[in-house]
Amino acid sequence: MLDWLAGYWSSLGDRPVQPATRPGGAIAALPEHPPQSPEDWDAIFADLDRVIAPNLTHWQHPGFFGYFPANASTPAVLADLLCAGLAVQGMLWSTSPACTELETRMLDWLAELIDLPDSFTTRSETGGGVIQGTASEAALVAMVAARARTPQLQQQSSPSAPLVAYCSSQAHSSITKAAIISGVGRDSLRLIEVDPDLRMFPGALASAIARDRAAGCIPFFICATVGTTAAGAFDPLEPIGAIAQRENLWLHVDAAWAGSACVCPEHRSMLAGVERADSFNFNPHKWLLTNFDCSALWARDTRAIVNVLSITPEYLRNRASESGAVVDYRDWQIPLGRRFRALKLWFVLRRFGAKGLQAHIREHIRLAAMFESWVREDERFDLAIPRSLALVCFRLASDDDAGTRSRPLLERVNATGEVFLTHAALPVFDSAGERVEGLERFVIRLAIGGAITREAHVKRAWEIIKAIALDPSDSH
């Protein structure tokens, strides 16, 4: 298997990033019924090359620039193997103490690496961190904890007035999903307007809260985004935190992608004001070489989470938990069971060290800055918004908002199979900085973050983009 994987990685550059699979194309290659008797490994391995590899979008391909990265590394892969091989359950401290304690220490390490205030770590009295599967789950846990802490709900079991939550119009879809799942409701999530830099507008947030209070609603939760998905914008945590504090609302900070960059001191200003947040989340599984899934969530008062999620039937009671001297991470998450995911962080942080991780982030940002300068210098292209870290949003100059020319360009670029980029739609502002209602602008996103992406791959991406933009068969 290790040999097959080594061969896969070394062949990545020669494979098309996206497969040519048509719907049903992979399933057609699989038997309709399960086997009655055991099959040979040879048959299984042959199918990896026949059924699996040709039908993957290769996220680790050096030419993968789509979405956000979900990068991987040898230490993390080996740790995942170790996790699978040990096959222990970390639901309670007592069901494998090392699984819990390594996680606690790794979250403290990670907090130190990104310079998160001590109030989020076990160096404080009530702070601490935990590994969630995804930022979606982290947001849901935060929202549920926030609801339970809402003073108006302490007196009565069910609220007579609707709860209301807030995030910017650029926040990730997982915040809406959390509102749906938690029963807060999609309609009770206010999508606050953003400024022309796509950052939440604190004045609009304060107004919305005042309006909701006047209407008899119960505001309870704000999610600020540090590094939005579409364009990498940073909501300003200082003023948002001040509003959250004044209004006594839970502030959750979603830094899923951008948080990794805070291993570099020069990027930590994006977290200025985070000390006022109640919970903070970022995904080492996006840009910090730690295989998915590994989403780090910290809270300043972890009791707010445990109080709402802890349920102890007799069959889970044990002396260690009842002593109060240990942490049971099942009470910090949606599921009961949990894998030994801290191993991944441990291996990655040790094998790369702070310096190795900084070099990794800085190189991607350097490459993105290079790409950004090429876009700026070429009059056929427009930079849609200034680069954010390793994300560049651009489009063909003088294209319309729908992207009538940029959209086919993106499709033709991806059709080469050498690179893969995705798109987004950004709000449009008039010259006075006022948002033009209902209008969005198509942009092409280039997100650099692959573990084996090098300068040559970014250069090649630009060559392909330029060549196709020049190709007269693209004219309309």
Place this chain on the structure above:
Amino acid sequence: MLDWLAGYWSSLGDRPVQPATRPGGAIAALPEHPPQSPEDWDAIFADLDRVIAPNLTHWQHPGFFGYFPANASTPAVLADLLCAGLAVQGMLWSTSPACTELETRMLDWLAELIDLPDSFTTRSETGGGVIQGTASEAALVAMVAARARTPQLQQQSSPSAPLVAYCSSQAHSSITKAAIISGVGRDSLRLIEVDPDLRMFPGALASAIARDRAAGCIPFFICATVGTTAAGAFDPLEPIGAIAQRENLWLHVDAAWAGSACVCPEHRSMLAGVERADSFNFNPHKWLLTNFDCSALWARDTRAIVNVLSITPEYLRNRASESGAVVDYRDWQIPLGRRFRALKLWFVLRRFGAKGLQAHIREHIRLAAMFESWVREDERFDLAIPRSLALVCFRLASDDDAGTRSRPLLERVNATGEVFLTHAALPVFDSAGERVEGLERFVIRLAIGGAITREAHVKRAWEIIKAIALDPSDSH
């Protein structure tokens, strides 16, 4: 790493199942701060033996009989390695077609292996299956889908009357957790009484629904358990399904542990009536040699899930999804991102085949039946309730309900380090079959399910238990 793991597995029998770790014992062995520079592999590997292995509860130990098994196998471990090494994202069909299509086919295979009706598979028009992380997440997804489908909620955005859900008093704590997270509320989950065999009492369920309707509440969801956690009881699906149908409530069936046994035709009667369920869930990661996490959820009308969980921001739009010809599994689950977990099922189902899995289940049940007969034959012990599959609940004869003698017996048995069992508390009934309010009885649980557990290990467990029960130092 593979060598280290092979050594670990071969050493399992010589290790104490539970470590002697005291709270903070593992964390004290870890540096307080993360390393600045990369460390050598040698140092990391040395720490596996120094910090990790001595502080684990060894779930794969042949003497592990606690909780329910979370068993593992070489094919599943290799598939997890492959999953980590490929590191693709399966959130959308287009983000790796093979990841989605293999999963669809594997859930059809698995349904066929346990003889789930075709209405839950893609052979029907609206049925289908998906891999969730855990049964907790499956229950939450089902509850959220059920709420969205509730007719009374179609007319208004927020219910004026409280929603009410139902499960038995023996249902898993995850149902309560789902009620909390979804905002339905813990107080709105009715814990229906059970009969002396610990099965949900359908008459009590029907009465509770009638009572709630009369009080102006909105019943919307029933969870039936097939194989309860404490004692492995099977709720009767036929009458519960009839009530669900008559009352137009969503019926979710949680067969987390017991479902695996349905690969054997002789155990499928527990699912009689499942055709009336809306959703069905079991965990191959418990007893079917497929490493955690792999929880299989099927729904008869998957649109009910997709309709509530699908949110499509522009950056996730793609041609394949918009064609309607593909499945995007992100819309069937809480998170957005997802690993390629179908590989585990594929490898396991092929390497063992239906026959291999049947032999695996049958051997554990044979061993449990053997253990049960020993308990029955020994007058110093009482069988607390007849064995369910591979789970035996027993106690010292003539012990009090609190387990004044059985509890220390369990602790001393576990202290040998050779075996590990856990406990539960079962409701107490009088001779007329009426439940004695507020009274529960301590029982010791022996759950057989380890991949390398053999007859000799079960015999040894019984020897240890008998020897300690005889030991006068145990007398009070």
